Amino acid sequence: METVVMKFGGTSVATPEKIIGVAKRAIREKEKGLRVVIVVSAMGKTTDTLLELAGDISSQPPKREMDMLLATGEQVTIALLAMAFKMLGHEALSFTGWQAGIETESVPRNARIEQIHTERIEQALSDGYFCVVAGFQGVDKIGNITTLGRGGSDTTAVALAAALRADKCEIYTDVDGVYTSDPRFVTGARKLEQISYDEMLELANLGAGVLHPRAVEFAKNNHVPLSVRASYSDEPGTIIQEVITVEKNLIVRGVAFESGIARVTVTYKKAFNGSLANIFTTLAKHHIDVDIIVQSITDDAPPSVSFSIKEDSLEETRRVLAERQEEIGFLAATYEVGLSKVSIVGSGMVSNPGVAAQMFDILRLEGIPVKMVSTSEIKISVVVPEADMKLSANALHDAYGLSR
């Protein structure tokens, strides 16, 4: 008998009516002869309400107690969803993280799943129950409730699917699949039927919000057949798997973009070899995320390094560099704001040299200046002026044949 793990996020379970809708959806799967595990998040704004309550008590609540508090969110959803199944004439059992045997590290707010003791769920599935599992939470070895951090419910679903050797893991969300680009900005954006784990991982890391990179990585490492589907329709969505049948022989599979980028350029004395490491160590200590790094060393000028950061960490970056200039040992730092990052992603790039050159050519034809470049095996990112972001994305989307 095939097993499916279905995951529904906060907006899909925001009201009692929507919870009943989720139950009906799962019942349709069971009626096809599947064993069904449902993973759910906290209802709509529950987490925000709980965070507010904690904020009324303390500005720095202990993390263990935050986990204790936040874990109630999903516990409410699983109880209500199990009630909905019963009301619709089906048997269901709800399970908190610890009841589902989800054992994690002892790292509050950001625990990783270490193993899943599936006996109880397996038994309930064999007995014909729908199993309703709280996402986002687990328990450490000494019995403390932990939460998995951002994207936690996606990770719960994928990890459960792996542990149960489920035949599929379906992530239900408020979009109907993974798109070649953001349809709000790119006219021709269309849904992909398939995408590889690596491509999805790059897109997820680039901010395509449908699926958390941690969950994608877990699915990739454990060969979990994953799909992203709409909770409001029966359309098949996008399948994420190892080997994909490339549609129309597309080299590029998606175009992602992000605004609010700043570029920092630091010049330093050639003699002072430690400067480069010092800069990034110092920034890391202050939790400033650095994205693209480009170094340029020529004979006739002092060496310099440029790196991109989010605009909202610019102030902190300036402060830190100014305070530590002597210690780090650099000559000057300049800052440029109003930038964006545009990326193309596709596993086909590996075997197609010249994709980068082609990309620069497309942007040049549109008159868009490229400020920085970063490449990986299946991704090329460029930093361009924010005013050109939408134009760049659309031009690349069209040029690589992604538009419908």
Added chain:
Amino acid sequence: METVVMKFGGTSVATPEKIIGVAKRAIREKEKGLRVVIVVSAMGKTTDTLLELAGDISSQPPKREMDMLLATGEQVTIALLAMAFKMLGHEALSFTGWQAGIETESVPRNARIEQIHTERIEQALSDGYFCVVAGFQGVDKIGNITTLGRGGSDTTAVALAAALRADKCEIYTDVDGVYTSDPRFVTGARKLEQISYDEMLELANLGAGVLHPRAVEFAKNNHVPLSVRASYSDEPGTIIQEVITVEKNLIVRGVAFESGIARVTVTYKKAFNGSLANIFTTLAKHHIDVDIIVQSITDDAPPSVSFSIKEDSLEETRRVLAERQEEIGFLAATYEVGLSKVSIVGSGMVSNPGVAAQMFDILRLEGIPVKMVSTSEIKISVVVPEADMKLSANALHDAYGLSR
């Protein structure tokens, strides 16, 4: 080192401010050199909100899932209270029912505590932590979350105090102790310094809302030194213990009363011996609670039995008796409404014959007709017209020297 278990109900933890107040109160105890365990209920109206949510899904939600849902209420409170301790510079750990080792029967909504595995709490106390425990909840042998039913948090506190061999168990509430009678109706009502377990048990069963009878019984059976105190003041409250120093040699310790009582009188054929049992078996099957039962058998009339019920179950009682008249085998049933029950309680009664006669005399002097009587070793209850309830209670309270 002495150990104290402090229990705070829903109104005492209704807001973040009140939760901080509870933490401050507990810190004062610790500063006296005590080890402190705090048991809390769900915040204010949380349980009502959760019940409403369940009601939106199903009119008959499965009990296991109701427990799963309701248990989140106390879990929120314990997390917030532990945060409050930390914010005030103290170390605390919160524990759900299962984390506190509270093992119950597998009876959802109304489980009894079977045993408490105190290792984790003992360790945390030895390590100097405040232990914050969720009241009202536990876990059964196979790991289902259970709740203890009405008065559950009181029971958690008393059971934990017994298991930890605590030196005292203090129930903090919105009144400052146990009163000789309800001060809203009886002018001279005053707070008792001490009361015996048995007296408290009778008063609790008679509806004195400060403490649940189950908790009192547990305290009595396990010799837990109990007290009822105000959460808003430092007054000592009322101590509940086995042997009490009788104040002013009072025989009667309290006067309790309850309105909304109906009397049912059923006459049956002398020959039909099974009638009496039939009546009460039938009513029990329909979950109709019968309180006082008085039987009268004379030679010259058909035998009859009178019993008191709550007025709100009158309609159901009439329906059930009418439907089953033939089967039960009775001649006629009459109903009287607009009655009340007034009770006097005191362990001194056992060794003081004539208390009942004295009680009837007091009521006779006030011109109050007594419709039914029921006596136990330490309690006498009478059913009188509702219009005379307040007068009866005040007259008895004064006559037995309870008024200040």
